Amino acid sequence: MTTERADAARNRAVLIATAREMLAEVGADKITMDALAERSGLGRGTVFRRFKTRPGIFMALLDDGERAFQERVLSGPPPLGPGAEPLDRLVAFGRARLGFLRENREIARAAFDGRTPVPFGPPTTMTRLHIGTLLHQAGVAADLDILAMQLNAALDVPVLLYAAPECDGRDDEGFEERLASGWADLVHRLTR
Structure with missing residues (x-):
């Protein structure tokens, strides 16, 4: 089992929390990779590396x-x-x-x-x-x-x-x- 780097774990926690906030506020249809990156303050590449696809956000x-x-x-x-x-x-x-x-x-x-x-x-x-x-x-x-x-x-x-x-x-x-x-x-x- 590989241990997640501390910065990657922090980013994951921020992205999950941000996605949950967005879900409550605007619903699933409005959550996109770009919107999640902008709202979380993390780079678009970080979001894509973490989730790969939009459905990947929801799987996470x-x-x-x-x-x-x-x-x-x-x-x-x-x-x-x-x-x-x-x-x-x-x-x-x-x-x-x-x-x-x-x-x-x-x-x-x-x-x-x-x-x-x-x-x-x-x-x-x-x-x-x-x-x-x-x-x-x-x-x-x-x-x-x-x-x-x-x-x-x-x-x-x-x-x-x-x-x-x-x-x-x-x-x-x-x-x-x-x-x-x-x-x-x-x-x-x-x-x-």
Whole structure:
């Protein structure tokens, strides 16, 4: 593992913070490589080296958010973090993951440039491992690798990116709650 130079780490932090500010103020559509360079006070070359493409900005924002999410899962308070029963953690994990994906939907849409096979990048190994571990701890007797992969798919980003909650006349948050309730139901049925 290579260690990031101190100046590169500072630049990354400045660019991520600036991109988040711009996202809140003007939305994803207005964030460009040039606008990010100007707003951050860093050179255009620095921005291009760091992100390579405009979708790279959003992939970096997702990666940054994913790290924070994983920290909550690994060491946050129960039931999401350690200390709760495995099934309670699994339900809490699904609810938190769906919330995370909903909160980052605009970023994920901007990260998807048609060349990226999955808008959030490759499936997270951490998510599948975490689900598999909780299933094992709950005593589920099955092919846990496959089951974890299938459950991970239920929490996958395309559901939230492309499912249209407004098509049934319900609001976005109601849709998220329905997905979270469906996740809890799925976990409880699976582990009976």
